[in-house]
Amino acid sequence: NDGFEQMTGYAREEVLGSSINDLNLWNEPLAIVGDTETNPSVRNMELPFKVRSGDVRTGLCSTEVVTLAGESCLLIVVRDISERKRVQAAIQEANDRLARWVNELEDRGREISVLSEMGELLQSCVSQEEACRISVNVAQQLLPGSSGALCLFTDNGMLLEAAGVWGGFSTEEAVFSPDDCWALRRGRPHAASDSDTGPVCAHVKQTQAGTHLCVPMVAQSGAIGVLHVRQSDQAFPGDTMTAWLSEPKQRLVVTIADHTALALANLRLRDTLRSQSIRDQLTGLFNRRYMHEVLGRELLRARRAQSSIGILMLDLDRFKAVNDTHGHAAGDEVLKRVGRLLQSRARAEDIVCRYGGEEFVVVLPQMTLQGAMDRAEQIREATKRIVFNFQDRTIGPLSVSIGVAAFPEHGGSLDSLLTAADAALYRAKVRRDCVELAVPHVGSWPEHETQVENDPPSVAERKPVRKSKVVDHGDRLW
CATH class of the missing domain: 3.30.70.270 (Reverse transcriptase/Diguanylate cyclase domain)
Known part of the structure; x- marks a missing residue:
């Protein structure tokens, strides 16, 4: 009929006398026929069908066994619902995208709340040890499944030593030279992976490299240390390196590093001023x-x-x-x-x-x-x-x-x-x-x-x- 011609693109002369299998309209034509043997009537079955141009569309099929000229025939009624499926798919995609945005906004809101509390706690710290513990706890909250270390320069400035670790960070990497870290050498965050061609920091053991990010901690024009965060493929098998090192996640790690660096610099300045106020300058004894x-x-x-x-x-x-x-x-x-x-x-x-x-x-x-x-x-x-x-x-x-x-x-x-x-x-x-x-x-x-x-x-x-x-x-x- 006309509807068949419009829906499939075949002319009436091309299909008259052909069997349903010869037309190659259905990927699984026998599935419809097979169903009629046990259930002669099929209602509203969604099946893909191929039109003459080769495009695949979706049809809503209903079947009925009828008798024509004394013979049983299969009557198939098909309604093209491709446009409706496209609209439904677009709506579903929009809903999924909206749900992702809502989740991202909720995550951003939670991150902002945790970072705000972190800032308040850091301002109340009286020692470097307290500040490091707070920063490590925040990193664990906002970077679940990760491992890492908060590494600070030693007193002589020749080495860096881990002042706080989380997620099973290896003690073999707790002490290293500033030249071993690309972030400190470049003065900006450095992300790398053992599967990349980019350089991996020398302080990262190759057997545990995975995907990692190093962020230099700088405050008051001086380097204080580096925040190292690592994401292994085993921890998040579904995440790719690009997903884990996304721009928002890198900004989050940078924010944690900046908050920590400023707090540590203020604590050191406070200790210096306190020492100057209670110490005799000549002898170093209390005044x-x-x-x-x-x-x-x-x-x-x-x-x-x-x-x-x-x-x-x-x-x-x-x-x-x-x-x-x-x-x-x-x-x-x-x-x-x-x-x-x-x-x-x-x-x-x-x-x-x-x-x-x-x-x-x-x-x-x-x-x-x-x-x-x-x-x-x-x-x-x-x-x-x-x-x-x-x-x-x-x-x-x-x-x-x-x-x-x-x-x-x-x-x-x-x-x-x-x-x-x-x-x-x-x-x-x-x-x-x-x-x-x-x-x-x-x-x-x-x-x-x-x-x-x-x-x-x-x-x-x-x-x-x-x-x-x-x-x-x-x-x-x-």
Whole structure:
């Protein structure tokens, strides 16, 4: 009929007298005939059919066995639904694309939320270790199935060492040279795969290379380290290298690296400023203000724990003569050497500070009075062994006078303890090269002595302890 001619492109003369198999319209023509043997009627079966031009279209077929001129015949009714299928396929593709976009937006939203929280946490970090742990946790959340490492430069800047790893990262790759990483050499992210012709970073073991991305961490015009992320084919067998190293994923890794680099740079700057504010620039020891801060805290802790604290106040003998004879550079070297000596004799919990001029104070938490006296004698004896050459001149041996006080024997507050140690130091300076014990306090400590002073006593507050005695001896001002 006309519909057949329009749908298939065959003319009536070409098909009259031909069997259904001869026309080669159906890929599986016998399937229709076969169904009629058991089920003579087929309704709305979708079957592809081939038109005269060779194109394949989709038809909605219904069959019925009818009798014509005494013979059973198969009547096939076909409606071309190719356009409808095309529209349905286009709608399905649009729906799938929309679903992918929705999923991508949800992923971006989740990533933005995690990165925002990461930024807040990094701002609250007080140490490099905390910042690295946070960054590693975020990498695990946003890059599931991956493995990698956060590698930072060592103190000397010659090597990089993994400060945090995840996903079974190999310890064999935890330390490497900056020249082994293409990202550091090029100053920008470097992606590679063991199946590519591009260069693979030398710090990546060939047996574990897979697909990987290295992002340099740079902040405040300086390289801090590199963020290495690896994606093996085994972890995501369905993902191609191109899919895993897509532009959005690379931007995500770069964002994590940038957040981490800025946080680490700020922490290092904060540590530097903190160190400058609590350290003596010449000797590297803690300064007076920090000593007051820590001693106040230790007094509170000692009161709660009912423990003791030892205080050593030291003054170099005849230090003014060293400056006058050999110059201030020689005096500075003397102070440095005495500072190193005190540090070498200190425990991890001890606080050694330069109190001012040639005076030093050593705070000894959980140290008994007898222990403090023994430590003072050890320091006094060791100081006498300091002899060195400076600009072709021999300086030394040195000597030191030490006043010893302890909590609770000599005071219940920061001010009273330092005053007691200071008075003992004055008595030691009369003889020089000796250790003097503070006079024990008699009675209970007033309530106000349990408080911690926020500011160190001024020079004027300390002067009255010695003012009447300096007239008699004079050498205290050396």
